[in-house]
Amino acid sequence: xxxxxxxxxxxxxxxxxxxxxxxxxxxxxxxxxxxxxxxxxxxxxxxxxxxxxxxxxxxxxxxxxxxxxxxxxxxxxxxxxxxxxxxxxxxxxxxxxxxxxxxxxxxxxxxxxxxxxxxxxxxxxxxxxxxxxxxxxxxxxxxxxxxxxxxxxxxxxxxxxxxxxxxxxxxxxxxxxxxxxxxxxxxxxxxxxxxxxxxxxxxxxxxxxxxxxxxxxxxxxxxxxxxxxxxxxxxxxxxxxxxxxxxxxxxxxxxxxxxxxxxxxxxxxxxxxxxxxxxxxxxxxxxxxxxxxxxxxxxxxxxxxxxxxxxxxxxxxxxxxxxxxxxxxxxxxxxxxxxxxxxxxxxxxxxxxxxxxxxxxxxxxxxxxxxxxxxxxxxxxxxxxxxxxxxxxxxxxxxxxxxxxxxxxxxxxxxxxxxxxxxxxxxxxxxxxxxxxxxxxxxxxxxxxxxxxxxxxxxxxxxxxxxxxxxxxxxxxxxxxxxxxxxxxxxxxxxxxxxxxxxxxxxxxxxxxxxxxxx
Amino acid sequence: xxxxxxxxxxxxxxxxxxxxxxxxxxxxxxxxxxxxxxxxxxxxxxxxxxxxxxxxxxxxxxxxxxxxxxxxxxxxxxxxxxxxxxxxxxxxxxxxxxxxxxxxxxxxxxxxxxxxxxxxxxxxxxxxxxxxxxxxxxxxxxxxxxxxxxxxxxxxxxxxxxxxxxxxxxxxxxxxxxxxxxxxxxxxxxxxxxxxxxxxxxxxxxxxxxxxxxxxxxxxxxxxxxxxxxxxxxxxxxxxxxxxxxxxxxxxxxxxxxxxxxxxxxxxxxxxxxxxxxxxxxxxxxxxxxxxxxxxx
Numbered sequence: 001x002x003x004x005x006x007x008x009x010x011x012x013x014x015x016x017x018x019x020x021x022x023x024x025x026x027x028x029x030x031x032x033x034x035x036x037x038x039x040x041x042x043x044x045x046x047x048x049x050x051x052x053x054x055x056x057x058x059x060x061x062x063x064x065x066x067x068x069x070x071x072x073x074x075x076x077x078x079x080x081x082x083x084x085x086x087x088x089x090x091x092x093x094x095x096x097x098x099x100x101x102x103x104x105x106x107x108x109x110x111x112x113x114x115x116x117x118x119x120x121x122x123x124x125x126x127x128x129x130x131x132x133x134x135x136x137x138x139x140x141x142x143x144x145x146x147x148x149x150x151x152x153x154x155x156x157x158x159x160x161x162x163x164x165x166x167x168x169x170x171x172x173x174x175x176x177x178x179x180x181x182x183x184x185x186x187x188x189x190x191x192x193x194x195x196x197x198x199x200x201x202x203x204x205x206x207x208x209x210x211x212x213x214x215x216x217x218x219x220x221x222x223x224x225x226x227x228x229x230x231x232x233x234x235x236x237x238x239x240x241x242x243x244x245x246x247x248x249x250x251x252x253x254x255x256x257x258x259x260x261x262x263x264x265x266x267x268x269x270x271x272x273x274x275x276x277x278x279x280x281x282x283x284x285x286x287x288x289x290x291x292x293x294x295x296x297x298x299x300x301x302x303x304x305x306x307x308x309x310x311x312x313x314x315x316x317x318x319x320x321x322x323x324x325x326x327x328x329x330x331x332x333x334x335x336x337x338x339x340x341x342x343x344x345x346x347x348x349x350x351x352x353x354x355x356x357x358x359x360x361x362x363x364x365x366x367x368x369x370x371x372x373x374x375x376x377x378x379x380x381x382x383x384x385x386x387x388x389x390x391x392x393x394x395x396x397x398x399x400x401x402x403x404x405x406x407x408x409x410x411x412x413x414x415x416x417x418x419x420x421x422x423x424x425x426x427x428x429x430x431x432x433x434x435x436x437x438x439x440x441x442x443x444x445x446x447x448x449x450x451x452x453x454x455x456x457x458x459x460x461x462x463x464x465x466x467x468x469x470x471x472x473x474x475x476x477x478x479x480x481x482x483x484x485x486x487x488x489x490x491x492x493x494x495x496x497x498x499x500x501x502x503x504x505x506x507x508x509x510x511x512x513x514x515x516x517x518x519x
Numbered sequence: 520x521x522x523x524x525x526x527x528x529x530x531x532x533x534x535x536x537x538x539x540x541x542x543x544x545x546x547x548x549x550x551x552x553x554x555x556x557x558x559x560x561x562x563x564x565x566x567x568x569x570x571x572x573x574x575x576x577x578x579x580x581x582x583x584x585x586x587x588x589x590x591x592x593x594x595x596x597x598x599x600x601x602x603x604x605x606x607x608x609x610x611x612x613x614x615x616x617x618x619x620x621x622x623x624x625x626x627x628x629x630x631x632x633x634x635x636x637x638x639x640x641x642x643x644x645x646x647x648x649x650x651x652x653x654x655x656x657x658x659x660x661x662x663x664x665x666x667x668x669x670x671x672x673x674x675x676x677x678x679x680x681x682x683x684x685x686x687x688x689x690x691x692x693x694x695x696x697x698x699x700x701x702x703x704x705x706x707x708x709x710x711x712x713x714x715x716x717x718x719x720x721x722x723x724x725x726x727x728x729x730x731x732x733x734x735x736x737x738x739x740x741x742x743x744x745x746x747x748x749x750x751x752x753x754x755x756x757x758x759x760x761x762x763x764x765x766x767x768x769x770x771x772x773x774x775x776x777x778x779x780x781x782x783x784x785x786x787x788x789x790x791x792x793x794x795x796x797x798x799x800x801x802x803x804x805x806x807x808x809x810x811x812x813x814x815x816x
Contacts, residue, residue, distance in 0.1 A: 372705075
């Protein structure tokens with residue numbers, strides 16, 4: 001018998017636009033079903049329906065959601081009134097949100113927050129013991145001192161495990177996990193996935209795992225349902241769907257997953273076009289970079305790998321002249337650069353370009369795409385207005401955006417399209433070095449693939465050097481010639497991609513490689 | 520790894536839908552419609568009144584139309600026997616003009632100060648904003664009274680003093696909004712291309728803080744109207760024998776029981792104007808906060 005059954009679920013917007021069109025899926029106790037799809041495919045809407053929840057502006061337009069509580073009669077969630085539905089949530093159907101930092105109350109101690117869930121749902125038995133028990137289950141310390149901590153005193157991974165503890169506290173029959181590892185680094189992600197896997201198997205909980213990352217699916221799911229445009233286009237055992245996908249969309253999603261074992265042949269190159277010597281940054285007593293030396297040769301791509309807090313963004317900002325508070329030198333083709341970008345010459349500014357992490361923040365929402373891309377041309381070249389417009393149009397074609405999008409505002413574009421526009425802005429003055437700061441981390445896996453591919457092509461076409469900053473080691477084989485691994489503000493390992501991936505010398509690199517999910 | 524070419528999602532040639540602007544969103548709130556209606560009514564009176572008055576009644580604002588406090592004509596006469604309706608119709612123009620000028624001055628100055636403080640940050644920010652706090656500690660009307668008592672009831676002084684005292688209030692709002700915008704990467708991108716700071720303020724920051732500034736404009740306009748009318752009422756604003764609403768209230772309040780129109784008409788007009796502009800500001804604030812009215816399906 002299934003713990004959760006969704007049959008013929010249809011959801012539309014209040015304006016009448018169809019979002020889900022007869023979606024059906026079922027999850028058995030102890031089983032993990034992964035709902036896979038890209039942003040906008042309707043996977044979150046389909047998942048939240050299991051909680052009887054529809055986001056603002058969405059209404060149910062038919063179908064049934066049936067939940068089988070432990071030892072109780074099946075309940076049709078959609079026919080319940082608001083109060084009963086609310087009682088069901090947390091006790092029978094639990095939810096684990098994407099960002100634990102946002103879902104935990106920052107003003108309440110974590111022990112109290114878990115106890116609150118139990119008290120709200122009238123947990124039979126001593127609440128305190130259950131809190132300790134459930135903390136132990138997710139692999140966290142159970143001592144009173146730990147329970148008295150506030151969320152900000154925990155790491156991201158610990159916060160997410162507290163979220164999981166809260167969800168599992170009342171021994172629910174069904175848990176819905178909404179991309180719970182998106183914000184975590186690979187090592188923590190591996191730990192969280194293991195915890196979820198163990199808990200569902202041990203307690204016979206039906207888990208619905210919403211994600212866009214097929215590599216994660218391979219790690220955790222028993223069965224997979226692939227969603228596309230509000231429909232489930234393919235479903236079946238994880239092994240079968242991932243090995244022998246039948247639907248074209250699934251095959252394309254699978255192709256988009258970066259392969260950590262891929263490698264691209266690249267010629268040996270010599271003269272470094274960009275180099276840093278002994279770059280140190282510290283804020284008060286907090287040392288961010290401890291004398292970093294990296295160099296990128298002409299036409300080469302160096303991957304700067306590190307987790308959040310390793311100092312990789314700080315280093316790339318030193319190179320771009322966005323931060324002034326560093327010692328050491330950044331040199332371009334052998335010439336030392338001024339620390340601040342305002343003191344560098346136009347020519348130096350032109351030769352180093354930077355693509356920011358989030359395309360949602362790097363484009364002025366009140367400027368059209370063409371206006372944004374034109375800025376470097378206005379500042380760094382003496383082209384006439386007509387020439388500038390021509391260059392912008394050319395560049396839009398180059399990044400496969402098309403001239404038609406020139407006069408749109410960023411809000412009218414998708415995340416991937418915005419990142420292309422940001423790349424066009426960086427490349428419009430044909431730089432020698434392109435610094436890419438986590439350019440794919442805000443994007444879906446499938447969009448990530450298109451951006452990485454685009455960057456590779458443009459690099460070959462324009463013959464520029466690239467510093468690719470990322471936390472995702474899986475991308476190494478796809479983009480980079482060399483890898484430099486940054487940990488705690490120091491380069492701990494550096495070498496050719498193939499050498500580092502096949503025989504990592506440093507323990508940290510080995511951990512990263514081991515934790516990276518594979519298909 | 521290969522790029523995903525999705526069936527059907529290849530950049531659709533859908534007509535680009537611009538996100539609804541601030542004004543369009545604000546217009547979906549009922550208070551925006553009521554507020555605009557009230558404001559428009561009073562503005563029309565203020566604009567066309569001076570011309571309409573003599574046509575309707577046959578008197579100018581200073582003509583002695585009859586005996587004092589008589590119910591001659593539509594709204595009767597005042598203490599000097601001048602026609603109340605004519606004076607009412609003519610009495611809003613100066614008030615509205617001064618209020619608009621004072622608001623424009625206050626917003627321009629305040630926005631500039633706030634953006635410079637918010638974008639500059641650090642010591643400049645502290646210096647500007649602490650100076651601001653000192654100015655904020657004086658009630659606006661007290662500063663205005665002081666200035667007018669020293670220099671005299673001049674129109675330009677009225678505009679200047681009210682405008683200047685609006686500036687620190689607007690500066691706080693502008694600074695707050697600027698600090699939030701400054702964190703965005705597009706500001707850093709502009710810095711990377713060494714875009715001059717003045718241009719960053721005007722082109723990158725200003726367009727992104729128009730929401731809160733619009734709200735400020737509505738709010739400061741409301742206050743300007745109130746202050747100018749108050750000062751006229753106290754005899755420190757627009758001077759007799761000019762027709763002015765604030766002044767009319769003062770001149771005619773002694774005969775409130777005998778001839779209420781002389782007070783009632785200007786009071787209603789000022790009330791409608793301040794309530795109207797305030798409602799519009801309110802709708803703009805709600806729209807800027809993104810609280811879109813739920814579609815009633």
